[in-house]
Amino acid sequence: MASCNKRLPIAAGVLWLAVAVLAPEAWAAEIAGTVKDPSGAPVGGAKVELEAVPPSGTSKTAAADASGGFRFEGLAPGRYRIRIAQPGFAPLEREVVLGASGGAALEIRLELSTGRQSIEVRGGAAAHADPVYLAMRDAPPAVTVVVENVVLHRDSATLRLKSGALAFTAPVMGRDTVAVFSGEGELVFDPVPAMEKDYLKSITGEESLDETFDRALLCFTDHTGDEIRRQTKPGPEQPRLADILKEYRRRLRSRPDSPRSLTDSLLHSESMDNVEADILTDLYNPAQPGFFSAYLHGSRHADLRFHVKPRGVLPDLSAEEVGLINLDPQGEQEGILYLSHLKDELTAVKGLAGEEHRTVRAESYRIETVIGKNDHFTGAAALRFRVVSEGDRVIKFGLVPSLRVTRVSTGGRNIPFIQEERREDGSFYAVMPAPMHASEEHDLLIEYMGDRVVYKAGGGNFSVGARESWYPVVNTFRDYARYDLIFKVPKQYTLVGVGKLASGWTEQDFACTEWVSETPLAVAGFNYGLFKKKELDDPDTGTKIEGYAASDVPDYLSRAQEQGPAMGALSPSRLMDGTLVDAENAIRIFTAWFGKNEFGRIAITQQPQFNFGQSWPTLVYLPMSAYLDDTQRWQLMGHINNRLTEFVEEVTPHEVSHQWWGHMVGWQSYHDQWLSEGFAFFSAGLFLQLSRKSPDPYLKYWDHARELVLEKNPYGRRANDAGPLWMGLRLATFRNQGGYNAVVYRKGGYVLHTLRCLMFDARLGDRPFIEMMHEFVRRNLNRAASTADFQRIAEEYMPRYMNVKGDGKLDWFFNEWVYGTALPRYKFDYTVTAEADGKWMVRGKLTQSEVTDDYAMLVPVYGEIEGQMRHIGLVRIVGNRSVDVQLPLPVKPRRVAINAWHDILEQ
Numbered sequence: 022m023a024s025c026n027k028r029l030p031i032a033a034g035v036l037w038l039a040v041a042v043l044a045p046e047a048w049a050a051e052i053a054g055t056v057k058d059p060s061g062a063p064v065g066g067a068k069v070e071l072e073a074v075p076p077s078g079t080s081k082t083a084a085a086d087a088s089g090g091f092r093f094e095g096l097a098p099g100r101y102r103i104r105i106a107q108p109g110f111a112p113l114e115r116e117v118v119l120g121a122s123g124g125a126a127l128e129i130r131l132e133l134s135t136g137r138q139s140i141e142v143r144g145g146a147a148a149h150a151d152p153v154y155l156a157m158r159d160a161p162p163a164v165t166v167v168v169e170n171v172v173l174h175r176d177s178a179t180l181r182l183k184s185g186a187l188a189f190t191a192p193v194m195g196r197d198t199v200a201v202f203s204g205e206g207e208l209v210f211d212p213v214p215a216m217e218k219d220y221l222k223s224i225t226g227e228e229s230l231d232e233t234f235d236r237a238l239l240c241f242t243d244h245t246g247d248e249i250r251r252q253t254k255p256g257p258e259q260p261r262l263a264d265i266l267k268e269y270r271r272r273l274r275s276r277p278d279s280p281r282s283l284t285d286s287l288l289h290s291e292s293m294d295n296v297e298a299d300i301l302t303d304l305y306n307p308a309q310p311g312f313f314s315a316y317l318h319g320s321r322h323a324d325l326r327f328h329v330k331p332r333g334v335l336p337d338l339s340a341e342e343v344g345l346i347n348l349d350p351q352g353e354q355e356g357i358l359y360l361s362h363l364k365d366e367l368t369a370v371k372g373l374a375g376e377e378h379r380t381v382r383a384e385s386y387r388i389e390t391v392i393g394k395n396d397h398f399t400g401a402a403a404l405r406f407r408v409v410s411e412g413d414r415v416i417k418f419g420l421v422p423s424l425r426v427t428r429v430s431t432g433g434r435n436i437p438f439i440q441e442e443r444r445e446d447g448s449f450y451a452v453m454p455a456p457m458h459a460s461e462e463h464d465l466l467i468e469y470m471g472d473r474v475v476y477k478a479g480g481g482n483f484s485v486g487a488r489e490s491w492y493p494v495v496n497t498f499r500d501y502a503r504y505d506l507i508f509k510v511p512k513q514y515t516l517v518g519v520g521k522l523a524s525g526w527t528e529q530d531f532a533c534t535e536w537v538s539e540t541p542l543a544v545a546g547f548n549y550g551l552f553k554k555k556e557l558d559d560p561d562t563g564t565k566i567e568g569y570a571a572s573d574v575p576d577y578l579s580r581a582q583e584q585g586p587a588m589g590a591l592s593p594s595r596l597m598d599g600t601l602v603d604a605e606n607a608i609r610i611f612t613a614w615f616g617k618n619e620f621g622r623i624a625i626t627q628q629p630q631f632n633f634g635q636s637w638p639t640l641v642y643l644p645m646s647a648y649l650d651d652t653q654r655w656q657l658m659g660h661i662n663n664r665l666t667e668f669v670e671e672v673t674p675h676e677v678s679h680q681w682w683g684h685m686v687g688w689q690s691y692h693d694q695w696l697s698e699g700f701a702f703f704s705a706g707l708f709l710q711l712s713r714k715s716p717d718p719y720l721k722y723w724d725h726a727r728e729l730v731l732e733k734n735p736y737g738r739r740a741n742d743a744g745p746l747w748m749g750l751r752l753a754t755f756r757n758q759g760g761y762n763a764v765v766y767r768k769g770g771y772v773l774h775t776l777r778c779l780m781f782d783a784r785l786g787d788r789p790f791i792e793m794m795h796e797f798v799r800r801n802l803n804r805a806a807s808t809a810d811f812q813r814i815a816e817e818y819m820p821r822y823m824n825v826k827g828d829g830k831l832d833w834f835f836n837e838w839v840y841g842t843a844l845p846r847y848k849f850d851y852t853v854t855a856e857a858d859g860k861w862m863v864r865g866k867l868t869q870s871e872v873t874d875d876y877a878m879l880v881p882v883y884g885e886i887e888g889q890m891r892h893i894g895l896v897r898i899v900g901n902r903s904v905d906v907q908l909p910l911p912v913k914p915r916r917v918a919i920n921a922w923h924d925i926l927e928q
Contacts, residue, residue, distance in 0.1 A: 515532075546640055695808075
């Protein structure tokens, strides 16, 4: 069979027609067959016309089914002419003779139309794209209708096309998929969960949205086409609609090199939507309920997008199917205005934990990567996956668009794929030759090459740009797969991968290494440079700790050497010992508190960015600032920068803790990402408490966290005002740009810190909390955990006094801290008096204010005894009120205080 990367050796408009005469029965009287594209994939929906030769009455028509099959029955013997017209293919006409003794079985292969035969891929190869996709990609308006009060109800929205004109592109596989509108329209959107109403109001000032618009693009695979056609009548062609369609396509397909905002980045990442590819995904699986997307040019919001997508509006973030997004970089109302589950699914404000819409699940990757002397990147990835959904053919991957796919094959056979230009909607999709069935396993081989993955930073330093999409990946951070990674790099450099080094060798001018994961990993990464290496084995934890750093600094710091002898020698490798000691201490602490690190190895590596760190399974990036001493940082900053000093102290334990939080235990959606970042923030604080002689750095750590959550920005808003912890990265808005970092990291860390303080036992100490954390890791090892998973385990381990509502639940705590924004203010007045029996009594009044009436808390009380602040009691308080406090003590405390260890995030 000819490769799908080559033209078939026949003239345009001609097909290969195989005819077989069936064994006679009496009289078969039928013609049946299948329609396929040049690669052999079925062409569902193709229109097949049959007429007698010469014509003898009305011709017969049939539409090929999803497997490309068609059938004509009840035929008399004679000559027949078959015609097939399908967008994207050359028209076909062929005669068939039906004998008196049987029927004809046909296999028909269509040729691509001469208009567009392939997508050109840099690197020399021509990648054959799916023909149905090609037919849709630039299809012009075909049928125009007059619109008058067309109403479409979709989940929480009502879309009214009050007056104007609408044009459909040509049906694909017998279905309408795209329509463009010009006229007067209105979108009325009413959020369902109260939390989403509050969030929408915080952005727009209103709990619902009523937007008028004058033009729109509708893309859909549901029943929208039929619904509109029933409510409209044919109208004259309007050239303006073609111009509007062209402009929408230009805008939806444009990918900026530098995103202008968080929303811009989310919509135009390496897995950005290719609308036609998403339509194709559903067309090839008729069992799917279909999606609906409306792109509106509104009077107040020029690029407003409403989606109902059963596969997920933003699958990289969550499984939620309904979304309202305003793309307006640097605009005050830009953001994901609404993201939730289908209206009829919502049973609680917390959504549907555990729901997902994956097509496939990665089982293993074997990837060979070559980095050339000019930093050119070449790769081949062999992926084994298990099918999750039923009947799908199209698989979407995350792959940086600067890497151009040159070939995709399965079972040794090339298959179609989709990847537009890098500056367009260049996401990568593979099209399987037939519908896949749930639980099947398949193998894919994907070959690719390109640039913009690694960048020279000078001094033997390299930045890895495509950190999570340097290979074709599905379900980043959600699938735990085995990795076998082979790297070939110029021999003067060192490459550090995830997993364990299985072997190393040389090939001409290349240093080659193979890295194998002994446990499943959620993602794979690497670092690369002119590194020096140090290593140590920690016998207490059984962990091998490696350090990699360059001798020279990147170019942007090289001029700092000219500041004179006070600067000293800038050499990252010179200060590598300190980072290794911090890493070793962090691993010892986290092993004791959270459980054994299952990886058994960690590489602490330096990368060029000054204040950026990141963690991979078995591999950590540390910033340049972590490889400078105090004097050098002072010289570079021109002053003492306390925030930078704190960052440097925290960054190593924070990133090391991600071996547990993010890699051993993942997170289900952006709602649950605080289980990674908040837990890592808590872990860095724990490191400061247990590794420093004085408690001051630890107390300052939590006090600074409190300041960042509560301090007001130039708009008069606190980070906490951005919304609940549950809203995740959506907390970063125009008027609260620090909301995500302050709330998800710091308030998220406070949730764990407060639970620890509330669970502290005078006799057992931190043992109940430690046992809870061990169990959380054990149950969620190598899986994506949810907030609900963590709450269930916390409820199992909480002491009886934390059962505030008497229902065995911690809803009271999580509703306040994770799903709410109220922060209490406390006032505590007390006296200490001697009792007749020689003991002492603390009497006082605790007042809680600025909370809801049902806000409950257990407030820790401390007494300074023998020079130490000791836990002497808990006070239960609900709502805005005051309660009397009486605490007997055997000795007189020097002073009494609440929240002495910053136990509770308070105003």
